[in-house]
Amino acid sequence: xxxxxxxxxxxxxxxxxxxxxxxxxxxxxxxxxxxxxxxxxxxxxxxxxxxxxxxxxxxxxxxxxxxxxxxxxxxxxxxxxxxxxxxxxxxxxxxxxxxxxxxxxxxxxxxxx
Amino acid sequence: xxxxxxxxxxxxxxxxxxxxxxxxxxxxxxxxxxxxxxxxxxxxxxxxxxxxxxxxxxxxxxxxxxxxxxxxxxxxxxxxxxxxxxxxxxxxxxxxxxxxxxxxxxxxxxxxxxxx
Numbered sequence: 102x103x104x105x106x107x108x109x110x111x112x113x114x115x116x117x118x119x120x121x122x123x124x125x126x127x128x129x130x131x132x133x134x135x136x137x138x139x140x141x142x143x144x145x146x147x148x149x150x151x152x153x154x155x156x157x158x159x160x161x162x163x164x165x166x167x168x169x170x171x172x173x174x175x176x177x178x179x180x181x182x183x184x185x186x187x188x189x190x191x192x193x194x195x196x197x198x199x200x201x202x203x204x205x206x207x208x209x210x211x212x213x214x
Numbered sequence: 215x216x217x218x219x220x221x222x223x224x225x226x227x228x229x230x231x232x233x234x235x236x237x238x239x240x241x242x243x244x245x246x247x248x249x250x251x252x253x254x255x256x257x258x259x260x261x262x263x264x265x266x267x268x269x270x271x272x273x274x275x276x277x278x279x280x281x282x283x284x285x286x287x288x289x290x291x292x293x294x295x296x297x298x299x300x301x302x303x304x305x306x307x308x309x310x311x312x313x314x315x316x317x318x319x320x321x322x323x324x325x326x327x328x329x330x
Contacts, residue, residue: 132316134317134318141223141322142322143218143305143320143321143322143323144259144305144318144320145320146317146318149317159317189257191259193259195316201311201316202249202261202264203318205258205259207256207257207258208257208258
């Protein structure tokens, strides 16, 4: 089991460029999440998907879009990157029962110049 | 609104000693869970310990234990016999459950350095 995988691990963009962060999980989990981590602010939820075919906004959704491609995959798209989106991005997945631990991917460090 | 507060940005402890990391939270829900996650320099988020709010008994996982004070909304993490591998950022997190999905609210983290 690979768990939660993310690609790429590192990325540098110029302002205005677009890109998609990929996330996949092999644990057959229903729920998937995208977080961003900034210094001094912990992890903040961008978008989540409770189940295949559904997505909802989290705490900081502006500037992002997501696609739940199938049960395994949940992608995060930046249409027009801004320096404020420089961050480390984490994908996570979990089951939908109580006390469900969220399993995290290794993260993507994104720099927008 | 649900919030999680970690008031200690950085802490240091000598190897083999005990250290306690503080966390307070606020929620209006009755059903919730609390977690401590560890993030070593590798950046990987690792679950350390979890506490169900309806359980009075404090959770324990080997050298890690919590002091859960529900009335005070306090959830501290105690690390006994600290090891160099415990050096990491530690995040406290709150999860209210019962909705369509269970979202985590994270604190800002405490950077723990274990000194040899």
